[in-house]
Amino acid sequence: MPKAGDVAIFKVKDIGKHNRIQSTNGNNKYILPGDLIMGAFGNRYATEQMEGYVPDTYHNSYHILGQGGAIGILKSIHTKFELVGPTTLSLIGYLVHENGEVINTKYLNDEITTYKSIPLNTDPKVILSLGTSMDSGKTTSAAFLARGLKLAKKKPAYIKLTGTVYTKDKNMVSDYGATISLDFSHFGFPSTYMCSTHELLDLYQNLIDYVKPYNPDYIIVEIADGLLQRETYALIHHKNFMNKVSGALFSSLDSMSAIAGADMLTELGCNVIGVTGLFTISPLLVDEVKQKSNYHVLTEENLTSKEIIDTLNKKINYLEFENKMAVNS
Incomplete structure (x- = not known):
């Protein structure tokens, strides 16, 4: 069998x-x-x-x-x-x-890679790239963000945590500026569909440990498919996993799903840095999101600009401040 x-x-x-x-x-x-x-x-x-x-x-x-x-x-x-x-x-x-x-x-991959001793950024910021479904713009958004971070003199790493093996996505983000770009197949997974949450969390930790010696400032983690997909749903509802995440980009095909998906993440306590994806190529859809929600719309121009670091800092620092106040209250 x-x-x-x-x-x-x-x-x-x-x-x-x-x-x-x-x-x-x-x-x-x-x-x-x-x-x-x-x-x-x-x-x-x-x-x-x-x-x-x-x-x-x-x-x-x-x-x-x-x-x-x-x-x-x-x-x-x-x-x-x-x-x-x-x-x-x-x-x-x-x-x-x-x-x-x-x-x-x-x-098969029992290789334990060793690196020269270098000063490590022990606390890189993890940014999730999530979306409504397949082909909603998650990988493209991750690539655009990698470009903007590189222009801002930061070192981005990219991990595709779930999906089916194919090198196109990690190659794209690498071309756009990721210092290191890899996916689940690095540890021998032909796909992650039907994996247990425990297995995914072990895989995630191994991928994080692998990229950390490259000293990234940000680690962009893409999770395939939509929020309702089996593995994605399990991960975003796993508190220990989400507690280590600084924020998320949410990609969507249209304005309604952009707001609905971002609302779902917000209700789970996720820091939605911005909504993006294929809907941003339509000025009408962008206007609808801006008029009907408080979410920050991030277009290709926004994500690939070095000023994206200001948006990230503002969103992440505000979340960290809120968390600190909650602990002290």
């Missing part, structure tokens, strides 16, 4: 949605029926793409769930891809260690 992270060789049977797969160097390679590819079993939750799971029994056919190489059994697919369907594969065999044990990416 396959497990999430198990690595195997598959033969391409029929081409559907995925006609390419990402190779080890990050390039996307076209695949054709009859080709042999290597992938890892993994679950996927993607509202604009596919929902799929690692099966609990062997199957005659498997499906490519993500271009990064996550393989499983499709459960549902977005209507726009129904006619195309998934790319189907047959299992050839597992990759194994010398002792015959199946190689699993989640347990």
Whole structure:
């Protein structure tokens, strides 16, 4: 029975949605029926793409769930891809260690990276990048923020905590200015869908520990999908996790969800630094948010400007002052 992270060789049977797969160097390679590819079993939750799971029994056919190489059994697919369907594969065999044990990416990375002793910023500010759903602008907002912080002479780091393996997001934020940019796959996760909250918190701590030696001033942590998605919902409702967060950017597709999502975070005690995302390309939607709420709208121009540091300082310092007053009262 396959497990999430198990690595195997598959033969391409029929081409559907995925006609390419990402190779080890990050390039996307076209695949054709009859080709042999290597992938890892993994679950996927993607509202604009596919929902799929690692099966609990062997199957005659498997499906490519993500271009990064996550393989499983499709459960549902977005209507726009129904006619195309998934790319189907047959299992050839597992990759194994010398002792015959199946190689699993989640347990493969036992490397403990050591760094030269350098003065560390022991208290970098953690900024969450959250949103209403897939493709609401979370990664783009994170990249814009990284650019603005770099222009402000600050060192931003980027972590994508949840999602399905694919290097596009971390590469984008790195290009925009992150000192280090990595995601859950660094520790062998083909995806984080259906992980326990305890496992996610352990993963988060390992990712934080990994970036801290780079001495970042800010760590931008992106959590995939929307606030109601299984893992996202669990994390934002976990007090110990949220207590270590300085604030959040909230990305949305429209004005109503921008306000509703930010309200939800505020009710949970989260410091919403600003609302952003795809809705900010529409002046009408921006005006609606400004007129119907007190949330600060952050456009691309705002986030990529070095003045964004003033917004962050104002929002974060005000929260810290409030928390200090609450403790002393």
